[in-house]
Amino acid sequence: MTANVAVETTPEVPLWNDPAHSVTARVSALIDAMTLQEKIAQLYGVWVGASDEGGEVAPHQHDMEEAVDLDALLPTGLGQLTRPFGTAPVDPALGALSLLRTQARIASANRFGIPAVAHEECLAGFATWGATAYPVPLSWGATFDPDLIHRMAGAIGRDMRSVGVHQGLAPVLDVVRDARWGRVEETIGEDPYLVGTIGTAYVRGLEEAGIVATLKHFVGYSASRAGRNLAPAPLGPRERADILLPPFEMAVREGGARSVMHSYTDTDGVPAAADEDLLTGLLRDTWGFGGTVVADYFGIAFLRTLHGIAADWADAAGAALRAGVDVELPTVKTFGEPLVEAVTAGRVPEAVIDRALRRVLTQKAELGLLDPEWSPVPPALDGVDLDDPDALRGRIDLDGPANRELARAVAEEAVVLLSNDGTLPLHRPRRVALVGPNADEPTAVLGCYSFPQHVGVHHPGTPLGVDLPTLRATLAAEFPDAEFTVVRGTGVDDGDVSGLPEAVRAARDADVVVAVLGDRAGLFGRGTSGEGCDAESLALPGAQQDLLDALLDSGTPVVTVLLAGRPYALGRAVTEAAAIVQSFFPGVEGTAALAGVLSGRTAPSGRLPVSVPRGAGSQPSTYLGARLAHASEVSNIDPTPAFGFGHGLTYTTFDWSDLVVDAGEAPTDGAFSLALTVRNTGDRHGTEVVQLYLHDPVASVVQPVQRLIGYTRVPLAPGEARRVSVTVPADLASFTGRDGRRVVEPGELELRLAASSTDPRLTATVTLTGPERHVDHTRHLHAVFGQETAAGA
Secondary structure, rough: OOOOOOOOOOOOOOHHHHOOOHHHHHHHHHHHHHHHHHHHHHHHHEEEOOOOOOOOOOOOOOOHHHOOHHHHHHOOOOOOOOOOOOOOOHHEEEHHHHHHHHHHHHHHHHOOOOOOOEEEOOEEEEEEEEEEOOOOHHHHHHHHHHHHHHHHHHHHHHHHOOOOOEEOOOOOOOOOOOOHHHHHHHOOOOHHHHHHHHHHHHHHHHHHHOOEEEEEEEHHHHHHHHHHOOOOOOHHHHHHHHHHHHHHHHHHHOOOOOOOEEOOOOOOOEEEHHHHHHHHHHHHHHHHOOOEEEEEOOOOOHHHOOOOOOOHHHHHHHHHHHHOEEEOOOOOOOOOOOHHHHHHHOOOOOHHHHHHHHHHHHHHHHOOOOOOOOOOOOOHHHHOOOHHHHOOOOOOOOOOHHHHHHHEEEEEHOOEEEOOOOOOOOOOOOEEEEEOOOOOOOOOOOOOHHHHHHHHHOOOOHHHHHHHOOHHHHHHHHHOOOOEEEEEEOOOOOOOOOOOHHHHHHHOOOOEEEEEOOOEHHHOOOOOOOOOOOOOOEOOOOOOOHHHHHOOOHHHHHHHEEEOOOOOOOOOOOHOOEEEEEEOOOOOOHHHHHHHHHHOOOOOOOOOOOOOOOOOOOOOOOOOOOOHOOOOOOOOOOOOOOOOOOEEEEEOOOEEEEEEEOEEEEEEOEEEEEEEEEEEEEOEEEEEEEEEEEOOOOOOOOOOOOOEEEEEEEEOOOOEEEEEEEEEEEEHEEOOOOOOEEOOOOEEEEEEEEEEOEEEEEEEEEEOOOOOOOEEOOOOOEEEEEEEOOOOO
8 A cells, every 4th residue: 555645845846756855755646646557657668779860769679579669658657768778789879869869758758757767788898889898797706806896887887877877787696506507607706705795896886876786686597407598496495595695685785786686597496586585575574675676588477488387477477576576677568458457357456566666666766767857868968969960979988998997907807827837928939829719809808798799799780889809919919029820720619620730730830829719608509608508518619629639739838718708627738738828708908918918917816706627527516515515435526626716826926824813712703813924925016815715614504615705815016925814703604504594603613714715825723612693684794804014024
């Protein structure tokens, strides 16, 4: 029921438009004034594409939906506009003009003058033509640098806001459970703490720029069986609570995210889109989330077509609304006429409509969309003559120098040096064989949600919109005196081995081979990585392993460079390659970042956000396995990774020493304090990443052998030493107990200060004392690190 709020207002300004009153009062008055059709119209979007001539948007026709008649829809209002910039190539200024004209039409067409919320994808940058394509989220994880990702997100958000966008569909907070899943590139990594801290930093950056961040996919999507997209997720309550939920919890509690997108998957037979315990009981009632829950695209209709829990569209709509979904995306289907009829017939209570509507209108009020001075003109077009669209073309630059500098910073910090026999950095090489399918491919640096790979591929006659130098070009600029022989060898996934002899000849005639391998991002089978591009195994796609083995047999040192969306088993290269450099779709500045690392102009500092497998078929496994998930004498399959989570080399060396524990005991509501010294013992600058893992030897339920509970980057000049301190709250030892509640148990723990999950350097054995203690979502989430110059340094 809607509360009646009696507040005096002037007839010239309706109460809902008057900022002098509270948002609650304004929204209540507006709901009271709306018809059922007007209410429901605010709860769905329409998928549109902006006009490259600056005219109004046109409805996007999708093969899953019927055509939309805007003239028929708009008089009752419209909740959202789906991807006006991200549906077809459009000049940013003309896209902004198209959007503002459409918003003016939407507002003038309905009784209350309410515009739509415009949303866009922003998984690796604003996904529109001409905007900077930043590194994919897996590269964000590789930086172990939340502050940098916060800055990047702010830049992305400001660009989106400047052209009239309100909501961004990012970040993805799914924790990798099986690297065969095609959407691994969209994730931040395989550890919930890393995903949570990096993802929350991204949320803060977007939100501070005025963009509504959307957490996805809530929850369980990444736990699908065999890594298949949209497959069943055999997910137990403890795995969900301790592995998959914490990043969302952190982003809601600390990031200020204003929207959540439900997952496609089901947990034990209950689809997320119809899970009231998840979307209302946990998200809202327990965590206190006050924003909107939006549907993953077509997810409400899937309750009927894929999950089979709804008999018709009205059933699907009612199930989603009761669970706590507020907005149907990407376009109107179940929330349209079927829902109107269901409410009228008493099948769906109007109260659930009003509940969702209150959240939607509250968000619109907070965005200023109900204010009397609201204007459809976005900041980038403020004060500009809008009567000459042709004069606007090229006026808005979404890929300027500041963006490029930030993109390069992220790309550089995300490069992971997996192995090196001393060949790197390359010192003035004379003859270089540059071999592989990604050596001279501009789009090899882009993920599947970058605009060129997501949309641009459907418009082959349209320029990419951003400058994408190939690795061939950047290496030629990095080593101007070198002679390069460039041979493709084989395609990414065509299996063609006819080019291998030429590649081997080039290798034998060279001083060093740079083999550039990996993925091609795409959608639904059009690539080897990306949404719907799942892998049967973690062998390199196509004939790339054959190419790599042939190069290793040439006798010339082979530097293996990977431009990929997931980790791959590399066979003999793990032990025989001169060096291995991993980059996860590093974006527009990615090849420059790689060239700098290969030359030594920049020092690698990235760390693996996902383990690199030793064997192609040992999945699924992550470093978070319990004891039975590790190598044993009773199975012939050894899941031990070639390179573990958190691994990454540098061009210098570090010494860890002088571990001091203030007290070896603390109560279950207390904390431990530790300190150590990290010294750069090499001859060049480098960054060490101090990682803190917790090992619980005896617990009431099975635990991972270890799990990350903190980390900090420590940049050091040659000979420099820093004293690194860390306070570890006992809350970080909590886990979900047998009764389903989170518990801190007394007993002995190991706090492992490590360079990676496979490289512990110093270990503190400590003891929690006192009674068991139950904690909830208000518990401490972080260890607190500090750094100061070490005495005598």
